[in-house]
Amino acid sequence: MASRRDFIRISGLGLGGVVLGSNAAYQAFSQTFLNNDRLDLGSLRRTPTYCEVCFWKCAGWVYKNDQGQIQKIIGNDDDLHCNGRLCPRGTGGVGMYYDTDRLKKPLLRVGERGQQTFKEVSWDEALQYIADKMQAIAKEHGPECVALFNHGSGGAYFSRLLKAFGSPNITAPSYAQCRGPREVAFLATFGEGVESPERTDIRDTRCLVLIGSHIGENMHNGQVQEMSDAIDKGASIITVDPRFSTAASKSKFWLPIKPATDLALLLAWIHVIIEEGWYDKAYVEKYTYGFEQLREHVKTMTPEWAHGITTIEPAVIRETAREMANASPAVIIHPGRHVTWYGDDSQRLRAVAILNAILGSWGRRGGFYRPAEKKLPSYPFPPYPKPTRTWQDAYPGLFPLAGLALASGICDATIPAHGRSCSFKAWIVLGTNLIETLPNQANTIQAIQNLDLLVAIDTMPMEITGWADVVLPECTYLERYDSIRENPHRKGQLALRMPAMEPQYDSKPAYWMARELAIKLNLAAWFPFEKMEDELDWQLKQVGLSLAEMQKEGIKTFEREYDDLYFAPDEEIEFPTNTGKIELYSTEFENAGFDPIPKYTPHPEPPEGYYRLNYGRGPAHTFSRTANNPNLTDLMDENMLWVNPRVAREWGLSNEQPVWLRNQDGATSRFPIKVRITERIRWDSVYMVHGFGHEDKRLTRCFGKGASDSKLITRVHVDPVMGGTGMRGNFVTFLTSEPKAEEVQR
Amino acid sequence: MRYAMAVDTKKCVGCSDCVVACQTENNVPIGFCRDWVVEVTDGTYPQLEIEIRSERCNHCNNSPCVRCCPTGASHYSDGGIVLVNSEKCIGCGACIASCPYDARYSHPDGYVDKCTFCIHRVKKGQDPACVAVCPTKCMYFGDLDDPKSPVSVVLKKRKYKTLIPEAGTQPELYFLI
Ligand code: SF4
Ligand code: SF4
Ligand code: SF4
Numbered sequence: 001m002a003s004r005r006d007f008i009r010i011s012g013l014g015l016g017g018v019v020l021g022s023n024a025a026y027q028a029f030s031q032t033f034l035n036n037d038r039l040d041l042g043s044l045r046r047t048p049t050y051c052e053v054c055f056w057k058c059a060g061w062v063y064k065n066d067q068g069q070i071q072k073i074i075g076n077d078d079d080l081h082c083n084g085r086l087c088p089r090g091t092g093g094v095g096m097y098y099d100t101d102r103l104k105k106p107l108l109r110v111g112e113r114g115q116q117t118f119k120e121v122s123w124d125e126a127l128q129y130i131a132d133k134m135q136a137i138a139k140e141h142g143p144e145c146v147a148l149f150n151h152g153s154g155g156a157y158f159s160r161l162l163k164a165f166g167s168p169n170i171t172a173p174s175y176a177q178c179r180g181p182r183e184v185a186f187l188a189t190f191g192e193g194v195e196s197p198e199r200t201d202i203r204d205t206r207c208l209v210l211i212g213s214h215i216g217e218n219m220h221n222g223q224v225q226e227m228s229d230a231i232d233k234g235a236s237i238i239t240v241d242p243r244f245s246t247a248a249s250k251s252k253f254w255l256p257i258k259p260a261t262d263l264a265l266l267l268a269w270i271h272v273i274i275e276e277g278w279y280d281k282a283y284v285e286k287y288t289y290g291f292e293q294l295r296e297h298v299k300t301m302t303p304e305w306a307h308g309i310t311t312i313e314p315a316v317i318r319e320t321a322r323e324m325a326n327a328s329p330a331v332i333i334h335p336g337r338h339v340t341w342y343g344d345d346s347q348r349l350r351a352v353a354i355l356n357a358i359l360g361s362w363g364r365r366g367g368f369y370r371p372a373e374k375k376l377p378s379y380p381f382p383p384y385p386k387p388t389r390t391w392q393d394a395y396p397g398l399f400p401l402a403g404l405a406l407a408s409g410i411c412d413a414t415i416p417a418h419g420r421s422c423s424f425k426a427w428i429v430l431g432t433n434l435i436e437t438l439p440n441q442a443n444t445i446q447a448i449q450n451l452d453l454l455v456a457i458d459t460m461p462m463e464i465t466g467w468a469d470v471v472l473p474e475c476t477y478l479e480r481y482d483s484i485r486e487n488p489h490r491k492g493q494l495a496l497r498m499p500a501m502e503p504q505y506d507s508k509p510a511y512w513m514a515r516e517l518a519i520k521l522n523l524a525a526w527f528p529f530e531k532m533e534d535e536l537d538w539q540l541k542q543v544g545l546s547l548a549e550m551q552k553e554g555i556k557t558f559e560r561e562y563d564d565l566y567f568a569p570d571e572e573i574e575f576p577t578n579t580g581k582i583e584l585y586s587t588e589f590e591n592a593g594f595d596p597i598p599k600y601t602p603h604p605e606p607p608e609g610y611y612r613l614n615y616g617r618g619p620a621h622t623f624s625r626t627a628n629n630p631n632l633t634d635l636m637d638e639n640m641l642w643v644n645p646r647v648a649r650e651w652g653l654s655n656e657q658p659v660w661l662r663n664q665d666g667a668t669s670r671f672p673i674k675v676r677i678t679e680r681i682r683w684d685s686v687y688m689v690h691g692f693g694h695e696d697k698r699l700t701r702c703f704g705k706g707a708s709d710s711k712l713i714t715r716v717h718v719d720p721v722m723g724g725t726g727m728r729g730n731f732v733t734f735l736t737s738e739p740k741a742e743e744v745q746r
Numbered sequence: 747m748r749y750a751m752a753v754d755t756k757k758c759v760g761c762s763d764c765v766v767a768c769q770t771e772n773n774v775p776i777g778f779c780r781d782w783v784v785e786v787t788d789g790t791y792p793q794l795e796i797e798i799r800s801e802r803c804n805h806c807n808n809s810p811c812v813r814c815c816p817t818g819a820s821h822y823s824d825g826g827i828v829l830v831n832s833e834k835c836i837g838c839g840a841c842i843a844s845c846p847y848d849a850r851y852s853h854p855d856g857y858v859d860k861c862t863f864c865i866h867r868v869k870k871g872q873d874p875a876c877v878a879v880c881p882t883k884c885m886y887f888g889d890l891d892d893p894k895s896p897v898s899v900v901l902k903k904r905k906y907k908t909l910i911p912e913a914g915t916q917p918e919l920y921f922l923i
Binding site: 018019071072073074075084085086087088091092094216217219221224225227228229231232244246247249250254256619620630631632634635636644645678679680681682683 | 756757759760761762763765766767769770771776777779782783784785786787789790791792794795796798878879880881882883884
């Protein structure tokens with residue numbers, strides 16, 4: 001009856017049974033990359049690491065067998081990020097090392113840019129080419145015209161190189177394309193950001209509110225674990241999502257909100273909590289600024305008002321507000337992670353911050369804890385030269401509250417425009433597939449065509465490497481040292497990553513590349529240690545540790561100096577905001593010319609025959625970077641398009657039918673995506689997991705599998721506050737037959 | 747001794763970490779699996795429910811796979827764990843056909859393979875790899891004859907079911923509901 005084969009058949013009939021993993025069951029696969037000897041733990045040797053398959057950086061151990069092959073990677077029990085349990089991607093990290101499609105040799109472009117014709121060159125030739133170009137650009141345009149885009153550990157060394165070279169234009173898509181709006185909003189409210197891992201005390205919460213955040217599918221390891229603990233302890237979960245997410249299915253309340261209206265719901269919750277007197281009066285009085293203005297502002301924003309916008313019943317809005325208030329202060333309205341949706345994201349996240357503030361959750365058990373951090377001193381390098389221009393000069397008066405450089409901002413400023421002071425001439429791109437990461441692919445490609453130099457550093461041949469002039473093969477995290485992990489958590493911790501294996505092929509660590517380039521650019525003073533491990537050892541010695549010790553233990557934990565994980569009762573606190581208080585009314589936003597208290601503004605709705613394109617995460621993959629990993633492809637090798645049965649009937653779509661998608665601007669998916677008819681999605685939207693539809697043929701496992709959402713995101717709603725790129729305002733329609741090649745714009 | 751496993755469908759998020767952990771622990775070749783995850787959706791928008799289950803061999807007490815095996819390769823081992831002796835197995839596939847749970851697969855090396863409850867780990871006092879890795883800690887393993895084992899404790903506290911009880915196989919894989 002309920003066999004795997006039957007389930008595949010059942011789901012084919014549209015009855016809702018789906019086999020999630022392993023999708024490849026019963027398909028013979030010619031290649032087995034590990035030998036078939038039975039595993040014997042006794043013979044295994046282990047090496048400490050911290051995972052680099054996503055940004056959560058779980059510490060673990062890499063186990064090798066007798067033949068010196070990596071057998072498995074497991075979590076480090078002492079690690080606060082993972083508590084001894086890696087997520088599926090971390091467990092499957094071994095596939096990153098064994099992927100035979102890896103970049104193997106330095107490559108130099110020979111044909112036209114984007115034509116993917118390269119020749120293999122020596123490291124010296126590749127690096128000399130880069131150094132010469134960088135020097136020529138610096139001479140003619142200034143060193144500021146070289147920008148760095150990075151994601152991941154290796155970025156630290158190229159950042160150092162760029163600063164020494166004289167450019168401050170160092171950016172990561174993780175800011176303007178992901179979590180920037182929430183950092184800006186929380187900084188404006190509490191004077192501190194949320195950081196990573198988030199300081200959410202989910203473990204001890206009594207009420208967790210997820211608004212557009214699908215914990216479990218996004219697999220932010222520590223949070224998934226704590227949500228599970230919270231369920232055990234009887235905490236209630238309230239999930240707001242137009243899609244019936246996994247988290248929604250674990251929730252006491254699921255609010256199937258009309259997409260793009262979340263801010264109205266948040267304001268109505270604030271209204272109810274204030275009007276009913278359910279807020280934390282003592283906390284609000286002692287710690288906050290602007291409560292009366294807030295009360296006045298939300299006076300008319302009743303649940304009935306919000307109902308007309310969000311379609312959520314007023315009674316449900318009241319009941320969930322009550323649920324939060326009953327749990328207060330052990331309540332978390334989760335700030336989320338990928339929060340760049342509609343361009344008013346800083347304001348929406350301000351509403352999230354305000355709601356947390358009036359319920360008194362900031363600094364309280366079960367709310368947001370105060371993180372601790374152990375920082376290692378940096379080696380006393382010479383001071384960096386003072387740059388004369390930054391990326392922001394290209395945007396006079398815009399994005400005043402951007403705390404970090406905007407990846408999209410640098411991309412746009414690479415396209416020459418009237419009155420722009422610094423058009424970028426070179427990009428160094430490390431560990432981020434900008435073609436899939438930045439919205440509006442055509443724009444990214446136009447920017448690239450204006451460059452004198454594009455260097456792509458990666459472990460895999462991603463789309464961006466196809467556009468590069470020079471490709472540098474980085475070794476995987478399993479083959480290198482990196483900076484000691486110092487992320488904040490409930491206690492300070494240091495974690496070591498050391499090589500478990502020698503680098504495969506002709507790949508190298510980013511530290512080595514940056515240092516060799518520095519030598520060629522006469523910047524060796526910033527890289528005095530020939531070997532990275534000597535620099536780490538120097539740093540560790542400054543705090544009475546050593547590399548040898550870390551190699552044995554992997555992790556070092558530092559107890560908190562004071563018992564200050566939460567605010568003490570009646571503690572006097574000066575918050576690092578303009579007023580020294582938690583600002584319900586933001587003086588910072590006001591001074592910069594923005595609404596000091598968030599207002600709801602409506603967003604465009606899909607035209608007839610079009611559906612809002614929603615996208616998100618699947619637990620087996622990180623961004624677009626793991627789609628080719630043999631172990632993870634085995635779990636999920638393509639994305640599917642979630643379609644409501646009503647819509648499927650209207651269009652005559654059947655399960656697993658391939659369709660192509662076209663958006664409101666005519667952008668068309670290059671590859672087909674299979675339909676998954678499911679009740680879990682509203683009839684006004686479709687949904688897919690991000691990161692598929694790869695166009696680089698060198699990715700043999702994932703080439704052409706599924707559709708790329710990035711290709712369909714051409715309309716970008718830019719957040720005026722900090723420049724975040726809102727990407728949820730795109731609408732698609734179905735094409736049931738293959739579009740002509742010329743219709744699929746590059 | 748009676749080994750059993752319980753999976754909490756209220757906490758499982760369907761991440762399939764249990765699947766990858768099993769594959770690396772037991773050298774399951776890419777393209778095959780000993781455990782897998784099933785998701786069943788019920789209802790119409792917005793009145794919906796999902797059950798997510800991590801499934802594997804049920805280590806049945808009354809196993810058709812053991813009964814029908816012509817060579818004796820499929821057998822009961824310590825604590826009722828059902829194992830396949832790969833040396834003795836001729837790969838005829840009779841057991842694959844007889845298992846109502848579709849828990850077995852043909853290994854490319856010519857024998858039939860399936861979940862062993864990670865007996866090599868259990869013997870060392872460790873949990874099976876899937877149980878040890880699961881980020882939601884939704885799996886419980888132990889000896890049902892020991893009232894203090896995690897699986898006994900949780901089955902006492904919670905409502906549960908087994909799959910296809912009408913097949914009469916007496917499964918030792920329980921799903922908390
Ligand atoms: S959450 Fe998963 S992918 Fe991310 S660092 Fe941890 S184990 Fe690795
Ligand atoms: S690892 Fe745990 S949460 Fe993930 S699918 Fe398996 S049983 Fe479910
Ligand atoms: S689940 Fe199948 S393979 Fe496992 S013991 Fe029962 S009948 Fe045999």
